[in-house]
Amino acid sequence: MELTAGDFSHAGQASSQIKQMLKQLNIAPQVIKRVVIALYEAEVNVIAHSYGGKVTCRINPEGIEIHVSDQGPGIEDLDLAMTDGFSTASEEIREMGFGAGMGLSNMKNNVDSLDISTGKDSPTKIYMHVAFTSQGETDHETG
Amino acid sequence: MTLKEVVSHVNGNVVCGEGFLDRQAQAGFASDLMSDVLTLMDEDLLLITGLANIQSVRTAEMADIGQILYVRNKKPTKDMIALAEEQGIVLMTTPFSMFKASGLLFQAGLQPVY
Numbered sequence: 001m002e003l004t005a006g007d008f009s010h011a012g013q014a015s016s017q018i019k020q021m022l023k024q025l026n027i028a029p030q031v032i033k034r035v036v037i038a039l040y041e042a043e044v045n046v047i048a049h050s051y052g053g054k055v056t057c058r059i060n061p062e063g064i065e066i067h068v069s070d071q072g073p074g075i076e077d078l079d080l081a082m083t084d085g086f087s088t089a090s091e092e093i094r095e096m097g098f099g100a101g102m103g104l105s106n107m108k109n110n111v112d113s114l115d116i117s118t119g120k121d122s123p124t125k126i127y128m129h130v131a132f133t134s135q136g137e138t139d140h141e142t143g
Numbered sequence: 144m145t146l147k148e149v150v151s152h153v154n155g156n157v158v159c160g161e162g163f164l165d166r167q168a169q170a171g172f173a174s175d176l177m178s179d180v181l182t183l184m185d186e187d188l189l190l191i192t193g194l195a196n197i198q199s200v201r202t203a204e205m206a207d208i209g210q211i212l213y214v215r216n217k218k219p220t221k222d223m224i225a226l227a228e229e230q231g232i233v234l235m236t237t238p239f240s241m242f243k244a245s246g247l248l249f250q251a252g253l254q255p256v257y
Contacts, residue, residue, distance in 0.1 A: 009222075012201030019205070033207060037181050040205045097194040097202075102178035109182075 003043060003070075005052040008096055015040040018057050025059070028132070034110040035064050035130045041103040042068040042126060048093050049073075050124065063112070063131035074122035082108070144168050144253045146210055146233055149189060152251050153237035153244045155212065159224050160233030168210055170254045173245045177202040185256055191245055193217055200226045200234075209233060214241045 001014040015036055022032045039055065046053040046068060053070030075081045081088075082104050089099030108114050111128040118124040147164040150157060157164065168189035174180055175194045180202050190208050192199050195217035203211055204226070210233040213219060219227070219234050227234045237244050249255065 009197065011198060012205065016201070016204060029207075033184075036205050040201070041178065041181065096196060097175055097177040097192075097198050100176035100178035102176075102182060106178055106181050 001056075002054050003046045003052060005047060005050055007047055011044050011047045012040055014055050015043050021057075022064070027059075027064070031064070031130055031132060035066065038107045038110040038128050038130070039066055041106045042066065042128075044098060045103050046070050048089060048098055053124075063129055066111075066126075066128040066130075068124075068126040068128075070124050072121060072123050074120050074124055075116075075118040076120040078116060078118060144189075144248070144251065146189075146235070148251070149210075149212065149248065149253070150235055152247050153212065153235075153239055155235045155237045158219050158234040158236060159228050160210070160231070163209070163231065163233050166209060166233065168253060170256045171245065171248055172256045173241050180208070181206055183256055188256065189248075189253065191241060191248075193241055195219055195223070197223050197226060199223075200230070200232060203227075203232050204230045211235070212237060212244065214239060214244050 018039060019032060019036045043055055050070035051072050056067040058065045080086055084105050085101040087099045087101035093099050112131045113129040115127040146166050149168060167187055169187040170185060171189045171191055172183060173191040175192055177198055183206060188208050190203055190211045193214050195213050199211060200223050213236045216236060216238045
């Protein structure tokens with residue numbers, strides 16, 4: 001799904017649609033919640049901080065893959081950006097309730113693997129995976 | 144605490160979801176920062192916020208939060224109400240400040256998340 005820079009009125013719509021699809025596929029609620037939170041945070045980041053991008057969700061036998069990519073401007077210092085509380089959000093974005101500086105952290109805490117490729121003046125590409133089974137939980141049927 | 148009791152404690156008004164007022168809120172969380180709300184994994188929370196925009200309803204949808212109390216008489220917009228109704232989220236308002244509303248609910252027994 002395409003995401004338009006600055007389009008806060010639609011922020012969350014992509015995540016909501018994916019949530020509905022996962023529910024219809026009878027994916028376990030705990031898995032859905034983790035996917036949806038990681039996805040929503042990524043979606044808001046693209047809308048708030050990038051020139052625009054897209055999000056794709058794929059289901060494989062082991063779990064759910066989330067691919068997020070944008071057209072820039074990139075994250076100059078990724079380690080700093082991953083720090084809880086650090087945010088580059090503008091005043092306008094903060095007034096909308098974003099800019100807590102927890103977005104990347106929330107993504108990391110809800111997925112089993114996270115891979116971010118970025119840099120100054122570069123597109124950002126994020127790959128996340130949420131396994132159907134994790135921490136010794138029993139297998140869930142895939143859709 | 145039922146949502147009916149929540150409304151009563153804060154001189155509140157129900158904007159949508161009148162049919163769900165027997166729902167139980169197990170704990171409350173007061174915040175205007177949505178990413179802080181998304182760190183919570185608890186069930187049956189009451190979100191107390193002054194952020195009267197559609198993102199507060201989206202955040203509730205993503206975090207499986209079924210009830211929101213808007214403080215300082217903030218009024219949900221039509222698009223917020225439409226989304227809340229679609230998701231079965233109860234929207235309430237109170238004229239009180241976040242501090243007062245949270246204090247009254249805590250005093251009446253609504254537990255904090257932390």
